[in-house]
Amino acid sequence: MTGAYDCDVLIAGGGPAGSTLAALLAKAGLKTVMLEAEHFPRHHIGESLVPAVMPVLKESGALAAVEAGDFSIKRGACWTTPSRYSDTALKTGGKPFRHVTTHFSERIKEDRELAYTYHVERARFDLILLQHAASQGAIVMQGVRALDPQFDPDGVTVTARSGGANGVSWPLRAKLLVDATGRSTLLGSKLKHKVHDPVFNQYAVYNWFEGLDRSALTPSEEVADYIAIHFLPDRNAWIWQIPITDTITSIGVVAQKNLFREHGEDRESFFWKMVGQRPEIEDQLRAAKIADKWRTEGDYSYSMQQICGDRFIMIGDAARFVDPIFSSGVSIALNSASFAAKDIIEAVAKNDFSKPAFASYERTIRRGMRNWYEFISLYYRLNIVFTAFAKDERYRYDLVKLLQGDLYDEDAPAALVAMREIVTEVENNPDHLWHPYLGDLKAPTAEPMF
Numbered sequence: 001m002t003g004a005y006d007c008d009v010l011i012a013g014g015g016p017a018g019s020t021l022a023a024l025l026a027k028a029g030l031k032t033v034m035l036e037a038e039h040f041p042r043h044h045i046g047e048s049l050v051p052a053v054m055p056v057l058k059e060s061g062a063l064a065a066v067e068a069g070d071f072s073i074k075r076g077a078c079w080t081t082p083s084r085y086s087d088t089a090l091k092t093g094g095k096p097f098r099h100v101t102t103h104f105s106e107r108i109k110e111d112r113e114l115a116y117t118y119h120v121e122r123a124r125f126d127l128i129l130l131q132h133a134a135s136q137g138a139i140v141m142q143g144v145r146a147l148d149p150q151f152d153p154d155g156v157t158v159t160a161r162s163g164g165a166n167g168v169s170w171p172l173r174a175k176l177l178v179d180a181t182g183r184s185t186l187l188g189s190k191l192k193h194k195v196h197d198p199v200f201n202q203y204a205v206y207n208w209f210e211g212l213d214r215s216a217l218t219p220s221e222e223v224a225d226y227i228a229i230h231f232l233p234d235r236n237a238w239i240w241q242i243p244i245t246d247t248i249t250s251i252g253v254v255a256q257k258n259l260f261r262e263h264g265e266d267r268e269s270f271f272w273k274m275v276g277q278r279p280e281i282e283d284q285l286r287a288a289k290i291a292d293k294w295r296t297e298g299d300y301s302y303s304m305q306q307i308c309g310d311r312f313i314m315i316g317d318a319a320r321f322v323d324p325i326f327s328s329g330v331s332i333a334l335n336s337a338s339f340a341a342k343d344i345i346e347a348v349a350k351n352d353f354s355k356p357a358f359a360s361y362e363r364t365i366r367r368g369m370r371n372w373y374e375f376i377s378l379y380y381r382l383n384i385v386f387t388a389f390a391k392d393e394r395y396r397y398d399l400v401k402l403l404q405g406d407l408y409d410e411d412a413p414a415a416l417v418a419m420r421e422i423v424t425e426v427e428n429n430p431d432h433l434w435h436p437y438l439g440d441l442k443a444p445t446a447e448p449m450f
């Protein structure tokens with residue numbers, strides 16, 4: 001099938017990945033259409049960013065609008081664990097938990113500003129990015145779902161549908177289709193490229209709290225607006241604490257899905273049961289006011305056997321999803337949009353939309369996602385290593401690089417190589433002091449998933 005094209009590039013999905021790509025392509029003069037199934041603003045999970053989003057926001061031209069959005073500034077991250085020793089409170093300056101804190105400003109790259117980023121209310125953040133894409137000349141259609149892509153040698157035709165099952169449908173033809181549909185994985189599901197992760201199958205229950213005393217749950221007043229991750233005694237379970245405004249804090253419990261199934265009660269009681277494992281956190285939450293409704297997310301991880309092919313590319317969550325413990329999702333979404341834009345602009349110029357035209361995108365984004373995945377896997381496997389690295393001057397700088405999300409330029413970031421060696425040593429030596437601390441989520445960290 002040939003025929004006239006409605007656009008050069010059709011993007012399905014207007015989340016951070018789709019909107020950023022739409023802005024970049026429209027800015028470069030490509031005729032770009034983006035279909036978004038929902039009407040924005042709409043709720044979305046994923047409120048804490050990492051600094052690696054900042055250069056991409058600058059590149060797409062959206063940074064000024066995001067800065068004007070007055071979001072909460074994020075300058076670092078801290079982790080707390082229940083204290084086991086009676087003198088810990090004294091040692092840690094009066095806090096009833098042990099903790100580690102890292103500051104993004106510890107690692108400044110001259111050419112890229114990675115010292116801070118934002119915590120965002122996603123409804124507002126995503127709307128800003130979507131409106132920015134439109135302001136750059138992309139045609140943005142909200143409330144329009146992309147369905148049933150049909151590929152032929154000359155292009156791709158998608159059915160656009162507005163207004164639900166009985167709504168209006170029409171065909172849209174493009175030279176290239178970009179799947180940015182997030183965890184709906186439009187193409188990955190249709191082409192059967194999706195591979196469920198054998199290890200990470202987590203579940204999250206979350207809400208917003210008003211008036212929470214954040215400084216009571218962080219090491220000091222100065223870092224009260226950092227993201228805090230609080231570990232629970234249940235293996236692989238943790239709580240996120242994300243400042244949304246001066247008074248609103250997002251709190252979520254993440255745990256293995258089977259724990260939730262075993263619990264068998266409603267989501268709210270599961271939340272309180274989990275939080276109750278850290279009485280000092282429960283006390284502060286009970287003193288605050290619940291400010292939104294209870295929400296849940298199954299967040300099983302997956303990868304794709306193929307993330308690009310003749311006349312298609314997948315970006316953001318549509319290409320891969322990894323466990324959210326290090327707030328990687330939006331950063332992967334934006335960086336994948338940035339890498340994809342470069343190959344797409346060249347493909348349009350050369351009128352070559354075959355899979356090899358997207359090789360540089362595939363190489364770079366797979367490398368970054370593999371690094372994220374390994375970081376997360378090593379962390380779940382032996383999180384004591386992470387704590388040790390954060391306290392050791394030899395490793396701390398490289399660890400901050402990972403936490404900034406700056407991990408697309410190297411196959412083997414120094415901190416990951418060192419962590420992997422230590423974890424392997426501990427796994428192979430049952431007498432190792434840290435052997436009892438090995439977690440039960442054992443991912444094939446050293447090998448690619450695909």
Ligand SMILES: Cc1cc2nc3c(=O)[nH]c(=O)nc-3n(C[C@H](O)[C@H](O)[C@H](O)COP(=O)(O)OP(=O)(O)OC[C@H]3O[C@@H](n4cnc5c(N)ncnc54)[C@H](O)[C@@H]3O)c2cc1C
Pocket residue numbers: 012013014015016017018035036037038044045046047048049050144145146147180181182183184186204297298299315316317318324327328329330331333
């Ligand atoms: C429990 C949990 C906690 C998380 N915490 C964080 C965090 O703190 N920080 C972080 O960075 N990330 C976090 N994430 C991940 C984050 O939510 C995602 O990685 C991020 O939203 C991906 O952006 P995206 O643009 O790829 O997809 P999305 O943001 O999901 O956008 C996809 C868009 O596509 C639209 N769509 C879907 N199907 C169609 C269709 N057929 N046609 C048209 N439109 C369609 C959807 O309506 C949606 O707006 C978390 C995820 C989970 C599950």
